[in-house]
Structures are given as structure tokens and as C-alpha cells.
Amino acid sequence: MDSALEAVNRGSTTIGIKTPSFALLASHIKPIRPLVEPMEKVFAIDAHVGATGSGYIGDILRLIDELRLEGQKHRLSFESPIDVGSLAKHLGGFLHNYTIYAVRPQAASVIIAGADQTGIHMYQVDPSGTYFRGAGFAIGQSSDSALDVIQREYSADMTVEQAVQLSNKAIEKALGERPVVEVGVVTKEGKFRKI
Amino acid sequence: MDSALEAVNRGSTTIGIKTPSFALLASHIKPIRPLVEPMEKVFAIDAHVGATGSGYIGDILRLIDELRLEGQKHRLSFESPIDVGSLAKHLGGFLHNYTIYAVRPQAASVIIAGADQTGIHMYQVDPSGTYFRGAGFAIGQSSDSALDVIQREYSADMTVEQAVQLSNKAIEKALGERPVVEVGVVTKEGKFRKI
Amino acid sequence: MDSALEAVNRGSTTIGIKTPSFALLASHIKPIRPLVEPMEKVFAIDAHVGATGSGYIGDILRLIDELRLEGQKHRLSFESPIDVGSLAKHLGGFLHNYTIYAVRPQAASVIIAGADQTGIHMYQVDPSGTYFRGAGFAIGQSSDSALDVIQREYSADMTVEQAVQLSNKAIEKALGERPVVEVGVVTKEGKFRKI
């Protein structure tokens, strides 16, 4: 478990910011080779939910798959979109199982954001299976510095543009350089989109 | 098993107080980051039962799920609410299984409180699968100090308000500071509610 | 297996006394916190059988469950109460299995007492799966001293009251203090009751 958390702390700096009218997910894109496209870091889970993560990329991809599958199962069983809290709870239980048996714990934290009947919600799910609901998260490399910035300058009536700027500022503070980021937003209309 | 008990002793200070007319569950909410909602620490299990726990949060969440499932199974099979002792016994057996096979024992103690045909009942269930019935429990960090306070000032004819004050006083004594707590109560009418 | 036997020797001092007309089970109740009910130490297995044990409490509870289940299975299959020897034999086989495979042996000895068509019977079953039939048993902490007292003062024509006194004296001798005990009795009429 300790090595899983260490891996998360070495991952891309990744931010979640939520206000009553939208939630924004932003993840730092580490510079790679010129002819290679950057890895996707912010993922659409369902029409109304997005997610991002930090840690081992192979593990993040698996967890994203698990979330998408859970969303699809819910639509098939109930003919309605899944609520965001159920996705967080499901992923928490999925990760918790890896901590009990003699397998490798999954080395990734995930931030899930979405809009359901009860409004906009955002959760952070950790390798131990613990999950939190909140309005401002930062995970990955130097996430403490990034979270500092967000906590100081967060305002519930920000616009999406202001949130993007705050997120950029937080990642820049954490890494000491102007970063490239991938950003996704979900709004009260219930649509998640990458921007 | 020793490491499971140590984990419980480092968990949130958590209190259970029972009188003939009600049972109260209270758990210390550790201060976290400003933009993150506190974790839920007191859980509704069924209409007439609540529970709280101390230890690894991922493990507590799993045990709470197991209790809820057991309550629902009972309603489906017998068309009546489960009695509190059966829930405690079920959780004890569930935890005991983890101590036998080559898996990680669950690192959480749980307090269950509820009202059934025979009155108000409260149980503490430990990682070894042992369970106790009682009127005053304290688990988690500095729980010995907290239990001292409760044993000294407990009175079977307390009101709910007096019990809340006693519980606050006990947690304050344990932690040396005025705590934030989450509280749930079940009364003779058989309804569990968070207050 | 050695650690299982050590755990039994650290358990509550527990006594079984059998005469031709009754069998008595008595177990020391260790003082615990004032607001916590003492653990049940003497258990009804079926209408005509009781049992008690010493060792890890979680393990004792599991073995008691196994005995109750076996009694119920017998009633369902044969529409008659199970005889006491079959219960002891079943529990012996159940415990023996844990000694063969790579799991933790169950750390508890159990005394079973009951009345069937052939009279009053009492058995001790050990973690290795061995079981003895007898008229006087002592298990748990300082059980050698306790057994000494019983062997010296046992008389086949004792009354239940005399047996309770003998059992108290034996436990007092073992622990060097006046103990609290839980007591159960089964008589020739074939009813087990706690007293």
C-alpha cells in the first residue's frame, strides 16, 4: 500500500475543482517525445461523468475501464444514468479488494466528477478504497503545493474560465514551470466535455 | 491481528452510549482540507439500526456494506427487520473468517446500535470477530481516556442531549481539544437518524 | 498447534462436572468494563445440550455455531435430538481438519454436556480434534489447580448446589480470588438451562 501511495505521489499533478454550477478536471501532461501524442489524462466515463487519475498509467487505464463498465451496467439495468456517488463507491470497493488478497494493490488515485439529479458532484478515490467528496482536490507530484493555491483562491461563484486559470496556476506553482494540461468540464446541463 | 488492533487504536475516537430509551453513536471527525467534505463516520444500516467504526476507512466501508446487505437479506427472507444481535453475530463471523485464511484481517472495530422488539441494543464488534453487548463503548485513538469519562458520568436516565454532551466531553478529554463529531441516534420508536 | 494450546491455557478457567443425575458447566467471567455486559461463556446448543469453552473468543463462537448447526441438522434428518457423543465426534473432526491444511488451527477447547437416551454425558474436545468423555474437566488458565480440587472433592451423589460450590471453589483456587462465574446445568429430564 505504501508503494502504491508513493507511485501516486510521483504521478502527474492532477486537479479537480467543483462549484455549484460545474466541475473541472485538469491533469498535467508530461512532455514526451515530439512524434508521440500525449497520453489521454482526462477521460469521459459516461455522457454526464468524467474522470482523471494520477499514478501508474496502466493502472489508471484499468480503473477508467472499470468505471465505464459500471456506468454502462447501470444504464442497462435501470435505464437511467448512474449517480456520481455510486461510481465512487463502486471504485472504492474495487480498489479495496486489491488490498486484501495476495495481489499488487492498484497504484492510482482517481478523481471522478459528474452531474446527476442532485447536482454536480466530485469525488477522490484512493488506492486503499477510501473516497472523499469535495470541491477541490489535487493529487500527484507536489500536490500539496497545488492544493494550497486552490484552497486560497477557490470561490464558489467562479466561472469555468476562472477555474481553468486557477488550476493552471496551481499546477504551475507545484511544478515551477508553465505546464501543458488536459482539461475536462461537466456542467449543470449534465454533459461532460473535454476543452 | 496485532497490526489490525493497532490500526483500530489509531482510528478516529468513536463513542457508543446506550440507555433504556435510546442509543447514541458519535465519531470524531478529523480535520481535513477545507474544500473536502468530511468522511461519513456514522452510517444508517437499516431504518432501525445505525453503525459507526474506527480503523482503516476502506475496511470500515466494506463492513458497513456487509451489515446493510445482511439487513436487506433479512427483510427479503423474513419480511421483518433484523434484530440487532443477529447483525453483530453476523459481522463477528464475517470478521473471524479473515483471521483464519492467508488474507489480511480487516482493521476496523464497529459499534452497532439499534431498536428491535426486545428494546434498544448496542454491540461492539472487534477485528477478531469477538462481539460485546453494552451500554458504553469507546474505540479508536485514546479510547481509554474517553471510556473513563463515560463510565464515571453515565446515567441510565440521561436524555439524548445529555448523552451528546457526555460523548463530546469524552472525546474532548481523549484528544485534548474541542472536537467536531458526527452523531446518530436510535430511539425506542425504532428509527435511526443522524443529528 | 502449540500456539493454539497456549491460547487455551490463557483462556478463562472453565469447569465441567458430571454426576449420574446432572452435568454442570461453569466458566469464569473475566471482569470487564462496567458498561459492557459480560460475554456469554456458557451456551445452549440444543434443548438437551449445553457447551462452554476456553481460548480465543472468536474461535469459541465459531465452534459453538458449528455445534448448534450440527444439532439442527440432526433434528431435520432424523426428527430426534442428537446424542451427545455425536456432537463431540463431529466437533473433533471439524477441529482436526484445521490441523492438516495451511490455515490457522482453532485456538479453543470446548466442554459439551447433555442428556440423551443413554443418560448424562460430558465431553472435552481439544484443538487437535481429540475428545474425551469424563465426569470432571477443567480448561483454561491454571486449570491444573482447578482440576486438583475437583478430583479431590468430587462425589457421584453431589447435588447441583454442591457441584456449583465445588466448581466455584476450584476456580477460586486456580485464580486466588473469588470469581464471577456463568453456570449452566443439564439434568436427567433432558433440559439444559443457565442458572
Add this chain to the structure above:
Amino acid sequence: MDSALEAVNRGSTTIGIKTPSFALLASHIKPIRPLVEPMEKVFAIDAHVGATGSGYIGDILRLIDELRLEGQKHRLSFESPIDVGSLAKHLGGFLHNYTIYAVRPQAASVIIAGADQTGIHMYQVDPSGTYFRGAGFAIGQSSDSALDVIQREYSADMTVEQAVQLSNKAIEKALGERPVVEVGVVTKEGKFRKI
């Protein structure tokens, strides 16, 4: 396997004597506490077969069960009593399996005696699964001394009484004291009985 054989060598001194007209099984009963009945050491397997053993008592009990079950299966399948050699062969295969896989080998040697259509037969089965047919066996503590006595004084036209005396003499020689023994006999009429 070595530890299994050592355990057998520390078990109760146990004798088998066979003549053309009967077979006798005798096992030393170790002195135990006054109020505890001695463990059964000589077992009826089927109407025409008995067995005894030396080693861990829990293991002996399991092997005796296996023999009884095999006898009953034979009666169900073929409506006739099982022959003694088939029981020995079955037990040998049963024990051999424990020597191959990663489980604890069974720490008990067993002597089987019975009468079938081809006369009186006696077998010794060892923890490795090896079995011997013979007229005089000794297993358990100091069994070499006991076997010496039997080999010197054995006579094929002994009476049962003379065999009992010879067996007592052999166990007394082995242990240096007058022993208590449990004895079973099977005769040409095909009935096994304890005497």
C-alpha cells in the same frame, strides 16, 4: 514423514496377534485424570473387523472413520462384508496421498484385524501408505521390546486367553510396569468384540 514416524513411536504401545483361529488387538491405555474416561483405543470397524492405532489421537480417529466409511460403502455396493485386505489397501492409498501434496502427513500407524471368507487376517498400515500382512505386530512406544517378546513366545495354537497374557507381557516388558490395556478380538465366526 520423519516427524510422522516419530509421533507413532511416541504413541501408546499397541499389539496385534493373529493365529489361524482368532486375531487380538491390544493397546496400552495411558493413565489419565481420575474423572476422565480412557480414550477408546480399539475400535469396531464393521461387524467382522476391528482396528487399533498409535500416534496422534486426532489422526487415528480420522483414519478409523475412513475405515468405517469404506466398510459401509462396500456393503452398500456389493451387499457383502468387505474383505480385510481391501480395507488395508484402501487405508494405504488414503495415507499415501497425504505424502505427496503440501499437507501434513497423517501421524498414525493402524493395525486392522478381521475375518472374511478366506479366514482371519491382520494388517499393519504405516503413515507412508505401506501395509504388511502378518501374525504379530507391535507399534508405538518401545514397540521393539514388545515385538521381541511376541516373536519369542508366539505359538499358532494359542488360545485367546494365552494371547491376552502374551500381549500384556509384551506391553509390560516395553513399559517396565503393569499396564492397563484395551483388548478386542475377532474369531473365525466372524464377529469382532471388545473384551
Add this chain to the structure above:
Amino acid sequence: MDSALEAVNRGSTTIGIKTPSFALLASHIKPIRPLVEPMEKVFAIDAHVGATGSGYIGDILRLIDELRLEGQKHRLSFESPIDVGSLAKHLGGFLHNYTIYAVRPQAASVIIAGADQTGIHMYQVDPSGTYFRGAGFAIGQSSDSALDVIQREYSADMTVEQAVQLSNKAIEKALGERPVVEVGVVTKEGKFRKI
């Protein structure tokens, strides 16, 4: 995982180059014995997709099989050719599984190139299950030197012939000698062929 990546770094130098109108796969063929045919290093996966790899040859062959099977399953289920990204994602999940359980991780990186409805695509999939989309990849021995050459001289309007020369130059730079290579190309018409 570290030993898997080391094995990849000792494998044949292998190149992928993609432009909007074609993708080229080239792998160095290590000199072997005169009477032995060189191992196939560039593989047709489906009519429209090819792949190559570097690492343990037995592992590469297994991964190629997995890709071919996945392509065939897609044709059977959907009656259409699989898109290239789905192949990369499938192989990533397949490799990720080997990193969790107590088996040997597969010691091979694979480059997949193909043409589907959305154009020409090329992916690199690593032993951890991570996959990248890009226009220029190099894996295997001295792949950093090879990638340098490709990044410097890559041009999106190269012809296939120019790409072959660039790939040869890159491998020659990496190995310090004129190499023998196996080459496969997929073009916008959607046909993969070895050249």
C-alpha cells in the same frame, strides 16, 4: 517489471514511422546461422493492420497471436475490421493483467500500425500495459539513438521510400553497422504488406 523492460532494451532495434498517408514498421534482423531463416519480425495482424515487437521472442509471438485473435473476434462479432486503437487498448489490458498476479510479466514491447475509417494510426504498447499513439517510435537495443535520428529527420510528407531510408539510417546509427531489416507498410488504401 524492471527485468521485463531490460529485456525489451536488449531486443532487436525496431522502428515505427507514420505519416498521414502510410505507416512503416521496420525491425532489425540479427545475423544468425547461414542455414537458418531469419525469424519473422514484422507480422500481419489483419488485412489492414501489422505489428512488430522487441524483447523475448517467445513473448512477442504470444502477443502477436493475441492481436490476431482479437482482430478475428471483432470480424466475427461485428462483421467489420477492428479499429487500430481497440487493438492497442486490448493488448494494453492483456499485458496489464500479467503485472498484477504472481506470474512472469511479458517481456516485450509491441508497435501496432494500421488503417481504419479514421485514417492511419500507430501505437506503441509497453509491458506495463501502457500504450501511446504517435508518428515515430523506436524500441529495443540503442533505441534512444535511433529515435533521435527519426525525430530530427521526420517529415509528414515523406514517401514510403524516404521512410524506409530514414528507418535504415536510424537503425544503422543505433547499431553502428549497416543492418538487415524486415519492413512492413500499411497505406491509406487499408492494406498491410511486407516489403
Add this chain to the structure above:
Amino acid sequence: MDSALEAVNRGSTTIGIKTPSFALLASHIKPIRPLVEPMEKVFAIDAHVGATGSGYIGDILRLIDELRLEGQKHRLSFESPIDVGSLAKHLGGFLHNYTIYAVRPQAASVIIAGADQTGIHMYQVDPSGTYFRGAGFAIGQSSDSALDVIQREYSADMTVEQAVQLSNKAIEKALGERPVVEVGVVTKEGKFRKI
């Protein structure tokens, strides 16, 4: 595997001699206690096949069982006796399996002799699963000395009596004393019998 071969080399000296008109199996019977019948060392497998072995007795018995079962399966499936080579091949595969997985290899070599449509055949099967066809084998204690004698004095037109004498001479040479042996013979008429 080494310890399996060592165990074979400590087993009873065992001989196989084959001529065009018969095959003879002979195994040294180690002196045991006077009242114990010698273990059977030469076994009838089917009407036309016999076998003997050297090594752990429990393992030999299991392999003999496997051979008998295979012979019976063949009769049931094909309504004809199994040929000798198929038995050897089956036993080889059976033993080979034990060398791959985490179980104990079987510590026994076996000599199989029989008569089928193509004449008399004799095979030696080793713990590794390797099998040889031949006219003269020796396995077990000091088998090299025994084989020396057989190779020097073997003649394809020996009578059975001469072969018995040769086998006795070989075992005597190996052990330095006049041995007791168990002997079985299969002749061109296709019947295996013990002599």
C-alpha cells in the same frame, strides 16, 4: 528428482530377464520380522502382464494400481488386452507429470513384462518418466553388480529355470548373501504367473 533416484537405488534389488519365449521378474525380499509376511514385490497387472518395482513401497503400490487401472480401461474400451508398450508409455507419462508440478516426484522404478500379439516385451520405467525396452534390467540396491552378472551370462535360449538361477546369482552377487526372492513369469502363451 535426485532424491527419487537415490530412493530407487536403496530399494530392493530387482531383476527383469526376457528371452523370445518368456520374461521373468524377480525381486529380493528383504528379511523382516518373523511374524510378518513379506511384502508382495511382483504383481500381476493383467492376465498377460506382470510388474515389479524398487523404491518407496507406498509409491510402488500406487504405480501398480495405476497400471492395473489402465489395463482394465483398455479392456473396457477395446475389448482386448492392452499391449505392453502402451502400459509402459502410460506409466511414463504418469510419472513425468509429477516432475513438473510442485508435488513430490514418485520415488520408484518399475519393470513391466508381458506378452501381446507381437511377442514378449519388457520395459523399465524410471521416476523421470523415461522408459526403455530391453532383455535384461536390474534396479535397486547394488543393481550395477547384478546387471553385470546378467549381461555376462544372458543367453536368448535360456529356459525359465536357467533364468531363475541367473537372477538368483545376480542378486546374490549384488548383496553378498543368498537372497530370498519373489519371482513371476510370463510366457508366450500369454499368461503371467507367480512361481
Add this chain to the structure above:
Amino acid sequence: MDSALEAVNRGSTTIGIKTPSFALLASHIKPIRPLVEPMEKVFAIDAHVGATGSGYIGDILRLIDELRLEGQKHRLSFESPIDVGSLAKHLGGFLHNYTIYAVRPQAASVIIAGADQTGIHMYQVDPSGTYFRGAGFAIGQSSDSALDVIQREYSADMTVEQAVQLSNKAIEKALGERPVVEVGVVTKEGKFRKI
């Protein structure tokens, strides 16, 4: 895997030579005891395919069985003889599986030669699951010296007799003595035969 390759290098020197009109398999027969038939070293797999191997004999026999079974399955499913490349690929996958899980890798290299619709083909398959197609192979003891001879003197228009002489010369060079060999040949007519 290293110990598997070492075992192959200690096996019998074994040669494969292929021309456009035939393929020849030859394996050195190590001298064994005079009354024991030499082990078969060159095997018919199907009417049109033969194989030989070097390494642990028990492992070779298992791999030969696997090849024969695969050939038979193909005839049953497709009513046509299997092509040689499919056999090599199947054996490669079969061997590769042993390298992943916690079992012993198979310690044998195999040379497969056969004639199918596309002509004569010869493959070498190694314990790692890698397979090569070629015209001249040598495996086993001192195979490098043997391969030297074959590479120097190979000619595509050799006759079978010249190939036999070349193979003998190569094995003699490797072992420093005139060897006994077993030889099999498959010709363009598609029949494999031992010579």
C-alpha cells in the same frame, strides 16, 4: 530457463538437414547397456512429418506426444494433414506457457521436419517457445562443432545418402568418435520413414 537450456546442451547430439527434395533427422544414440534397446530418438509424428529432440528424455517424449495429438486433431477437424509450420507454432506456444507459470520449463529442444503442399519444411523449437525455420540445425552436446561441419559442407543438391554421411561426419566431429545414430527422412512424396 537457463537450466532448461543447459539440459538441452547436455543432450544427445542431434542434426537436421533439409534440401528442396528431402529433410533428414539424425540423433546420436548414446551407448547403453547391452541388453537394453536404444531409446527411440527419431519419431514419426504423422504420415508426412517426423521429429527428434535433445534434452531430458521424459520431456522429449511429452513434446512428441503433444505433436502427434495436434496432428491427429487437425486430421479430425479438417480432414487433411497438418502443415509443418502449424506444428512448430503449436509446439512453441505449448512450451511458452511453461515459462510463465510457476512450473518447471520443459528441458528439450525439438526439430520437426515434414512435407506439405508448399514443399519440405524443417523447424527448430526451443524451450522458450521460440521457433526457427531452416535448412541445417544441430542441437545437444557440442552442437556448435556439429553445426560448423554442416554449414561448411551443406549443398542444396545433396542426395539423401550424402546428407546421411554429412550428418554422421558432423556428429563424429562433435563427439570425437564414430557414433551410432538413428535417422529418419521425409521426401517430396510426403512420406516420413526411419532408415
